[in-house]
Amino acid sequence: MNGLSNTKIRGRTEILGDGEALAARAADVIADAMRGCSAPYRLCLSGGSTPRATYKLLARRNDMAWDCTEIFFGDERFVPPDSPDSNYRMARETLLAGGLVRPRALLAMPTDGTPQSCADAYEEILRQQYGASSLDPAVPLFDLMLLGLGDDGHTASLIPGQPVLKERTRWVAPVPQGRDEVRLTLTYPALESSRLTLFLVAGADKAEAVARVRAGDTALPAGGLQPLGEVVWLLDRAAAG
Numbered sequence: 001m002n003g004l005s006n007t008k009i010r011g012r013t014e015i016l017g018d019g020e021a022l023a024a025r026a027a028d029v030i031a032d033a034m035r036g037c038s039a040p041y042r043l044c045l046s047g048g049s050t051p052r053a054t055y056k057l058l059a060r061r062n063d064m065a066w067d068c069t070e071i072f073f074g075d076e077r078f079v080p081p082d083s084p085d086s087n088y089r090m091a092r093e094t095l096l097a098g099g100l101v102r103p104r105a106l107l108a109m110p111t112d113g114t115p116q117s118c119a120d121a122y123e124e125i126l127r128q129q130y131g132a133s134s135l136d137p138a139v140p141l142f143d144l145m146l147l148g149l150g151d152d153g154h155t156a157s158l159i160p161g162q163p164v165l166k167e168r169t170r171w172v173a174p175v176p177q178g179r180d181e182v183r184l185t186l187t188y189p190a191l192e193s194s195r196l197t198l199f200l201v202a203g204a205d206k207a208e209a210v211a212r213v214r215a216g217d218t219a220l221p222a223g224g225l226q227p228l229g230e231v232v233w234l235l236d237r238a239a240a241g
């Protein structure tokens, strides 16, 4: 695929007034998506700063079906789980704080081996949960995929110029370069295998990347994503440009 050819990523867009309104709407969309779910409902979390407020709101709700939910991570910084840069720690301090959120399973990306051995270990966890060794387009791996977007057009840790962008067989891969720390990330096939993909994007610095990705610009990593199911963009006014 090259140039402006990916129409799948455009999806549906909602523009919210500011970051607070974005977080509140995101929490409602996630609650609605999970309502009445049967086990296992597989939710994949995004990292970074934008979802924090949403996770905090979800942590306070008592109308969520956590007992049938398995929580996964789309990417991780290759740091110890108690590091301030850890996406797992961020989730623990927001979504999992307060004790109301008791998921059926919480499956963080391991960072206690080598980047490759940890990527392999997480891939094995995904295959076991999925119950097959190859992804069936008719059976999405995830029910809900939460994603963010960087101003360079990256999502999860699909970072511009990195070999991981060419990975179409592995479900999880290390990303040794492109950021201050090594990253682990789900690859395109695993990220795309979702019933609903929800982008949460805030800030004027993201506006150009949002416009290019939604126009299907595959020169940007997120622009190359072809999710199986529905795509919804929740943007604050600044990111909507």
Ligand code: 6PG
Residues within 6 Å of the ligand: 046, 047, 048, 049, 050, 051, 074, 075, 076, 077, 087, 147, 148, 149, 150, 154, 155, 156, 157
């Ligand atoms: C991460 C994320 C990453 C994030 C974007 C946006 O681990 O950093 O998974 O893909 O979603 O970088 O980050 P912000 O929300 O902090 O702008």
